[in-house]
Amino acid sequence: xxxxxxxxxxxxxxxxDYKNEIYIKPTIKNPNIIVGDFSYIAxxxxxxxxxxxxxxxxxxxxxxxxxQIASGVEFVMNxxxxxxxxxxxxxxxxLEGWDMEPPAREDLxxxxxxxxxxxxxxxxxxxxxxxxxxxxxxxxxxxxVVGSNVDPYSIVVGNPAKTLRKRFDDELIxxxxxxxxxxxxxxEINELIPLLTCSKLDRVKEEIKxxxx
Numbered sequence: 001x002x003x004x005x006x007x008x009x010x011x012x013x014x015x016x017d018y019k020n021e022i023y024i025k026p027t028i029k030n031p032n033i034i035v036g037d038f039s040y041i042a043x044x045x046x047x048x049x050x051x052x053x054x055x056x057x058x059x060x061x062x063x064x065x066x067x068q069i070a071s072g073v074e075f076v077m078n079x080x081x082x083x084x085x086x087x088x089x090x091x092x093x094x095l096e097g098w099d100m101e102p103p104a105r106e107d108l109x110x111x112x113x114x115x116x117x118x119x120x121x122x123x124x125x126x127x128x129x130x131x132x133x134x135x136x137x138x139x140x141x142x143x144x145v146v147g148s149n150v151d152p153y154s155i156v157v158g159n160p161a162k163t164l165r166k167r168f169d170d171e172l173i174x175x176x177x178x179x180x181x182x183x184x185x186x187x188e189i190n191e192l193i194p195l196l197t198c199s200k201l202d203r204v205k206e207e208i209k210x211x212x213x
Contacts, residue, residue, distance in 0.1 A: 007186055009037035019044050020071075024063070032058075036065035036118065036182075043071050052079035056102070057110060064118035064136070065182040072125035081109045081130060117152065118182040137167065137176060152177060172201060175208045 001007070010026045013019060024035045024046045032053060033046075041049065050061055051074060059078045082089040083103050092098035111131025116122075120134055123142035134140070135152030145159040153167040153176065166173065181192055189196075198204050 001190065007038065007190070014040065022046065024069075032060045033063075034060060035063045036067070038065055039063055039067035039069070041069040041071075041073070042124075049073055050075045050077065053077040054079040057108075059110065059130070060113045061116075062113055063116040064120065066119045067116060068121045070122060070124040070126070070142070073122050073128070074126075075114060075128045076130060077114065078108075078110045078112075078130040081111075083107055084109055118180075136182075137173075139167065168201065172205050172208075175205060175212065178212055179208050 007014075009023055012022050012026050014023055015021055021040055021042050022044060023037075024039050024041055025037060027046055028035055030047060030050075030053065032055070033050060035046075043049070046069075049069075053059070053061065054077075057078045061075055061077065082091055085107060086103075092100040093102045114128060114131060115133045116128070117134055117136035117138065119136055120138050120140070122128070122140040123144065125143045126140045127145045128134070128140075129145065129147040132146050133149045134146065135150055135154065137153040138150050139155045140146060140150075140161065141155070141157030141164075143159070144157050144161040146156065146161040148160070150156050150161075150163070151166075153173045155164045155167060156162060157164050168176070181189060181196060184192070195204060195207055
């Protein structure tokens with residue numbers, strides 16, 4: 001391993017003497033936020049990027065392994081949504097003095113858990129809206145607003161975010177989803193780095209086929 005050190009997903013600061021990039025998992029306090037090993041954010045406080053996550057909604061933010069999250073990214077959770085099937089959208093029940101009980105759950109536009117796959121790169125100042133599912137290996141462009149599900153290994157950009165293209169052909173995507181390199185042991189992943197960073201995709205495809213077979 002580099003400099004005699006083994007990668008450790010439980011350290012907060014993976015870069016020596018640099019505080020503005022952290023592995024997220026060891027910093028999480030909210031039980032409704034679940035983050036996999038080695039996912040990082042270019043900031044010193046991840047939970048400040050998760051807004052409107054309230055216990056009474058019961059939703060979760062689930063992020064896989066090896067995700068790369070730039071500064072300014074916001075995960076907007078279901079608590080940001082107001083009742084939309086009545087005359088007024090004003091949330092009287094959340095504010096002091098108003099005589100209103102919370103609406104029934106079926107009257108709120110709750111969209112379920114927000115789920116980010118593995119090896120997802122989310123660009124600077126992107127916004128992920130409630131209930132979105134983003135597939136493995138996806139790239140989210142800077143300043144994008146993602147309001148709908150994204151297929152694995154896609155590149156999405158814009159507001160609202162739209163798929164620009166797939167990163168690879170269907171065969172390689174299928175192989176990568178079967179290979180699941182992010183679930184392998186640290187020493188195996190370390191050995192795979194030349195393959196994972198190789199730009200000769202035909203060679204990558206054949207190597208993965210051999211390893212799967």
